[in-house]
Amino acid sequence: xxxxxxxxxxVSKFHPAEAIKEAYDAGQRIFGESRVQELIEKIKVLPxxxxxxxxxxxxxxxxxxxxxxxxxxESVDSVRLLELIDKESEKAGVVTNVLLQLHVAxxxxxxxxxxxxxxxxxxxxxxxxxxATHICGIMGMASNTDDIGRIREDFHTISDTRxxxxxxxxxxxxxxxxxxxxxxxxxxxxxxxxxxxxxGTAIFGNRQY
Ligand SMILES: *Cc1c(COP(=O)(O)O)cnc(C)c1O
Numbered sequence: 001x002x003x004x005x006x007x008x009x010x011v012s013k014f015h016p017a018e019a020i021k022e023a024y025d026a027g028q029r030i031f032g033e034s035r036v037q038e039l040i041e042k043i044k045v046l047p048x049x050x051x052x053x054x055x056x057x058x059x060x061x062x063x064x065x066x067x068x069x070x071x072x073x074e075s076v077d078s079v080r081l082l083e084l085i086d087k088e089s090e091k092a093g094v095v096t097n098v099l100l101q102l103h104v105a106x107x108x109x110x111x112x113x114x115x116x117x118x119x120x121x122x123x124x125x126x127x128x129x130x131x132a133t134h135i136c137g138i139m140g141m142a143s144n145t146d147d148i149g150r151i152r153e154d155f156h157t158i159s160d161t162r163x164x165x166x167x168x169x170x171x172x173x174x175x176x177x178x179x180x181x182x183x184x185x186x187x188x189x190x191x192x193x194x195x196x197x198x199x200g201t202a203i204f205g206n207r208q209y
Contacts, residue, residue, distance in 0.1 A: 002190070002197065003190060005195055006190055006194065006195050006196070006197060007030060007195065007196045007197075008028070008030065008196075008197055008199060009030045009031065009032040009053050009055070009074075009179070009196060009197065009198045009199070010023055010028050010030065010031050010032065010199060010200070010203050010204070011031075011032040011033075011034075011055065011182075011198050011199060011200030011203075011204075012031045012032065012033060012042075012200070012204060013032070013033050013034045013035065013038065013055075013056070013200065013207065014038075014207040014208060014209060015200075015204045015207065017041075017042050017045050017046055019204055020042065020046055020050075021046060021047075023203065023204075024046070024047060024050065029049065029050060029051055030050075030051045030053060030071075031050055031051070031052055031053065032052075032053040032054075032055040032074070032198050032200070033052060033053075033054060033055065033056070034054070034055050034056025034057075035056055036054075036058070036059075036062040036065050036066060039052060039054065039066075039069075039070075040065060040069070043069060051071035051072070052069065052070045052071060052072075053070065053071065053072045053073075053074050053198075054066055054070050054072070054073045054074065054075060055074045055075050055139075055198060056075060057075060057077065057111050058073065058075060058076070058077075058081060060080070060081060060084050063081070063084050063085055063088050064088050067085070067088045067089050067092050067094060067096060068089075068092050068094045070096075071097060072097045072098065072099065072136065073085065073096060073097070073098045073099070074098075074099045074101070074139045074179055074198075075099070075101045075111070075139060076098045076099065076100050076101060077100075077101045077103075077111040077112045077113065078113075079121065079126070082098065082100070082130070082133065082135075083129075083130075085098060085133055086129075086130045086131060086132055086133040089131075089132035089133055090131050090132040094132065095132050095133065095134055096132065096133050096134070097133075097134050097136050098133055098134070098135055098136065099135070099136055099137050099138055099139040099177055099179055100113055100118060100135060100137075100138050100139070101113065101138070101139045101140060102114075102115060102118065102138055102139070102140035102157075102158050102161055103140075104140055104141075104142070104143075104154045104157045104158055105140075105141050105142055105143040105144065105154055106143040106145070106150075107143065107144065112140065115157060115161045115164075118138075118161060118165060119161070119164060119165065119168060122165045122168045122169045122172075123168050123169075125169065127169070127172075134174065135172070135175060136174055136175065136176065136177045137162060137175055137176055137177030137178055137179065137196075138158060138161060138162050138165075138177070138178060138179070139177075139179035139180065139196075140154070140155075140157075140158035140179075140180050141154075141180070141182070142154035142155055142180070142185055142188075142189070148188065151185050151188055152188050152191075152192060155180055155181075155185075155188060155189050155192035155193070155194070156192050158178065158180050158192075159178055159180075159192050159193035159194075162175070162178055162193075176195070177195060177196050178193050178194050178195050178196065179194065179195075179196040179197075179198060180192075180194040180196075180197070181194045181197035181198065181199075182197070182198055182199060182200070182201075183199050183200060183201040183202035183203075184201075186199060
């Protein structure tokens with residue numbers, strides 16, 4: 001169903017390990033979780049070649065628990081969090097892959113960088129201070145609305161911000177991931193340049209919170 005070059009992160013939050021194992025047996029390897037405790041419990045009982053993506057708001061006091069255990073932290077939403085991840089990764093002797101989360105949606109979440117903030121971060125070349133963190137790209141969500149035009153506009157802004165960052169810092173290496181699109185809007189996201197979609201409900205059904 002996904003075009004070539006677009007990866008699927010199966011968002012398994014709130015679903016039991018058995019549901020993940022079923023998708024794993026069908027060939028899926030990338031899974032997304034949004035709570036640290038839940039993720040740690042699942043890592044313990046599931047195959048070790050799963051690539052876990054952390055996609056929720058990450059509290060600073062939980063960073064250490066994630067380091068060395070996830071293949072990508074998609075939801076880095078502040079410079080403070082980024083620098084803490086870097087510090088803990090260096091201490092642990094690992095390199096952590098991250099995406100920077102953009103805030104473009106009208107209401108959806110209060111987390112994430114505004115595009116202008118990120119452009120400033122890169123023009124100030126603050127990323128050069130990082131020792132054990134690889135910024136692989138950006139992540140974002142569109143507004144929670146039925147207005148297709150607005151959704152497309154949000155995705156366009158996210159994609160475009162990545163391009164603008166690369167113009168500011170053309171020497172950035174491997175800044176290639178644009179993570180956007182969920183069950184209800186992934187097709188528009190892909191049209192607007194997403195190469196990593198995060199899909200939960202359409203794969204696992206409704207979540208029981
Ligand atoms: C839960 C979640 C998803 C998946 O949403 P669905 O609508 O179930 O596909 C994607 N991205 C993030 C950040 C999420 O928290």
